[in-house]
Amino acid sequence: xxxxxxxxxLDRIHGTVSVIGxxxxxxxxxAQRLPGPGETITGGPLRLLPxxxxxxxxxxxARIGATVRMFGAVGTDGNADLLLGALADAGVxxxxxxxxxxxxxxxxxxVDANGENTIVYSPGSNAQVTVEYVESVRDxxxxxxxxxxxxxxxxxxxxxxxxxxxxxxxxxxxxxSPFVPSLPAELVQAADxxxxxxxxxxxxxxxxxxxxxxxxxxxWRHVLDEMRAFGFEQAIVTLGGDGSVVLDATAxxxxxxxxxxxxxxxxxxxxxxxFMGTVLAGLASEMTLPEAAELASYVSxxxxxxxxxxxxxxxxxQIREAFAERLA
Numbered sequence: 001x002x003x004x005x006x007x008x009x010l011d012r013i014h015g016t017v018s019v020i021g022x023x024x025x026x027x028x029x030x031a032q033r034l035p036g037p038g039e040t041i042t043g044g045p046l047r048l049l050p051x052x053x054x055x056x057x058x059x060x061x062a063r064i065g066a067t068v069r070m071f072g073a074v075g076t077d078g079n080a081d082l083l084l085g086a087l088a089d090a091g092v093x094x095x096x097x098x099x100x101x102x103x104x105x106x107x108x109x110x111v112d113a114n115g116e117n118t119i120v121y122s123p124g125s126n127a128q129v130t131v132e133y134v135e136s137v138r139d140x141x142x143x144x145x146x147x148x149x150x151x152x153x154x155x156x157x158x159x160x161x162x163x164x165x166x167x168x169x170x171x172x173x174x175x176x177s178p179f180v181p182s183l184p185a186e187l188v189q190a191a192d193x194x195x196x197x198x199x200x201x202x203x204x205x206x207x208x209x210x211x212x213x214x215x216x217x218x219x220w221r222h223v224l225d226e227m228r229a230f231g232f233e234q235a236i237v238t239l240g241g242d243g244s245v246v247l248d249a250t251a252x253x254x255x256x257x258x259x260x261x262x263x264x265x266x267x268x269x270x271x272x273x274x275f276m277g278t279v280l281a282g283l284a285s286e287m288t289l290p291e292a293a294e295l296a297s298y299v300s301x302x303x304x305x306x307x308x309x310x311x312x313x314x315x316x317x318q319i320r321e322a323f324a325e326r327l328a
Contacts, residue, residue: 003326006294010316013065015284018144018170019277020071020134020161021054022126022152023087023097024105025079026309028269034112043110048079049308050086052105052126053150053177056270059310060277061148062091064299064319066284069093069144071137071161072153075104075125086310096137100128105152115265115304121152121178129153131160142168145284148276149191150175155184162190171283175276176200188231193289195276197238205230215242220255223247236293238275243297246290256290261301261323270309275300277313298323 031043050059054072062068070092074080076099083104084094105124111117134141134157141147147165149158149172162172163186174191176183179200202209205226210218224247227235233249243260278299282292302319306312314322 001294003298003323007298007320007323009282009287009291009295010064010320012287013281013285013316015146015281015286016067016069016144017058017061017146017148017280017284018069018071018141018165019054019058019061019148019280020141020153021129021150021158022052022105022123023055023070023072023074023083024052024107024121024124024126025049025082026051026107026109026269028109028111028308030111030267030307032113034110034116034118047308048082049311050083051107051270051309052083053152053175053273054148055083055087056273056309057148057150057175057277057280058092059087059090060274060299060303060313061281063313064278064281064316066281067093069096069140071096071141073098073100073125073129073133075100075102077103079104079106090310090313096140098133100125109269111267111269115268117267117269119269123152126152127154129157131157133157134160134164138164141165142170144170146171146173146280148173148175148280150177151180152178155180155187159184159187159190162187166190166192173276173280173283176204177272179203191232192234194227194232194235195238195279196235197240197272201237213242215239215245216257220245220247220257224249224254234289236279236289238272244293246293248289256293258290258293258297261297263301263305265304267307267312268304270312271300271303273309274303274313
């Protein structure tokens with residue numbers, strides 16, 4: 001599809017999304033290069049920015065027009081107000097987010113001159129998103145078309161939320177990140193679609209990555225077979241700067257290769273989350289999985305042109321304007 005056709009899908013965003021999981025304040029510093037083990041280098045000014053994989057995904061989906069409800073926990077520190085305020089500014093409904101004693105979740109991020117990053121995560125209040133909490137917000141949680149999950153919350157909580165929504169007919173999209181190589185069988189059974197990057201896919205399925213990153217010549221049908229054996233009929237594998245691949249055993253075209261969208265990246269922090277948030281919004285708006293992933297390529301590419309995670313996410317209008325030349 002052309003850029004015009006792909007980005008026209010922004011006009012179709014209308015669905016309702018639930019996201020349960022992590023909200024973190026990102027302590028971010030940019031340096032010329034990433035430090036090695038035991039090494040101290042000088043960086044630029046420290047920035048405190050709203051983040052957390054789940055919060056990012058919710059913000060990305062809301063900014064392009066989806067109706068989004070956030071579920072999770074913030075602490076009793078000043079960072080909690082920053083997190084809730086940023087989500088509200090993005091258009092996310094935070095009425096069901098609980099306050100837990102202690103600090104909010106945090107991440108410490110270093111970004112190099114090429115936009116690559118390293119991240120250290122401290123769960124804080126995210127560790128207090130319990131099964132009991134999920135049960136207490138059941139009616140609101142299952143009142144959406146699609147649920148987004150990642151693994152920055154306790155596994156038993158993620159599994160309970162997936163099971164609850166799956167049984168209610170809500171489509172469940174699971175992002176296996178931070179990566180866990182052995183997912184509970186109950187979670188796999190309750191999740192409809194898996195989202196992983198290329199390294200996570202290789203580790204999860206025990207498949208060697210191609211030499212010289214030749215993903216175009218890779219045997220994706222074999223990956224689909226292995227993914228089905230693992231328990232997923234549908235999956236998206238993101239390939240960083242090489243685009244992504246949609247695997248769908250239920251479709252006439254089971255392997256759909258999506259080309260990358262080239263931009264001058266300054267910070268890739270949160271780009272994967274903006275991809276996931278866009279897929280959530282697309283699925284909630286009755287798009288096919290390839291359609292949602294094609295749109296997500298543009299939305300996440302836009303995010304790479306700004307600093308931070310949520311701070312770099314654009315509205316539908318901003319994204320169209322950024323790629324206006326490609327629409328001509």
